[in-house]
Amino acid sequence: xxxxxxxxxxxxxxxxxxTVVEKKTVWKQTTKKLIHSILTTIENQYPIGxxxxxxxxxxxxxxxxxxxxxFPPELIDCTNQIPAYQFIGGSALVFSQMHNGDVYIFIxxxxxxxxxxxxxxxxxxVFKPTDISEKLIVxxxxxxLKEMIQWEVPSLKNRIGF
Numbered sequence: 001x002x003x004x005x006x007x008x009x010x011x012x013x014x015x016x017x018x019t020v021v022e023k024k025t026v027w028k029q030t031t032k033k034l035i036h037s038i039l040t041t042i043e044n045q046y047p048i049g050x051x052x053x054x055x056x057x058x059x060x061x062x063x064x065x066x067x068x069x070x071f072p073p074e075l076i077d078c079t080n081q082i083p084a085y086q087f088i089g090g091s092a093l094v095f096s097q098m099h100n101g102d103v104y105i106f107i108x109x110x111x112x113x114x115x116x117x118x119x120x121x122x123x124x125x126v127f128k129p130t131d132i133s134e135k136l137i138v139x140x141x142x143x144x145l146k147e148m149i150q151w152e153v154p155s156l157k158n159r160i161g162f
Contacts (some may be wrong), residue, residue, distance in 0.1 A: 023101025027062070031103065031129040035064040035095045038137045042066065061099065066141065067092035067108075068148070076107050092153070093144040095132070103127045107138055107147050122147060 006071040032054070039052045055063040068091050090110035097103050105124040124140055 008049055020099075020101045024097070026129040027103070029100060031132045032062060032097075033063055034132060034134070035137060038062065038134050039066045039141070040136075042141055061097050063094050063096035065094040065111050065145075067094045081162075091148055093140060095137075095140075098126070099128075101129065103129055107144055107145075109151055 028085060036052060036054060042064060043050055043052050048068075050068050052064065052066050052161050056067065057063075090108070092108045094104075094106050096104045096106070104126050107122040107124065109120040109122070111120055124143060127136070
């Protein structure tokens with residue numbers, strides 16, 4: 001094989017870098033703002049103890065999430081009936097930008113010491129930034145809430161943690 005044979009691979013590599021830059025640009029200019037806006041609207045319309053956060057870590061990777069940080073205010077009175085009750089926060093729906101510019105969506109479940117749960121993450125998919133829409137965001141919040149309900153009150157067949 002001659003050096004000239006590498007030209008096609010070199011061109012493919014340059015195109016792959018352009019693709020990543022394009023996806024990261026769309027994330028920064030459009031997708032991240034859309035996710036934050038929709039999640040903030042949901043947070044404000046349904047105040048059940050969650051908050052929206054923007055995160056940045058590992059150099060240039062970023063994420064937007066909605067997480068449960070507090071007990072729903074309207075249900076505080078019912079917890080007084082059970083003094084030993086303790087709210088377990090820490091669950092989150094995360095929209096995270098990956099190294100290649102795609103958006104990885106996953107649920108993080110709270111860590112519970114007595115749980116035998118193998119993983120506290122459930123993957124919901126990987127999407128191009130241009131595929132993220134209000135409809136998709138609302139669908140993922142719906143999935144998140146269904147999973148949190150199942151986590152809080154598991155069915156007897158699929159009991160989590162014990």
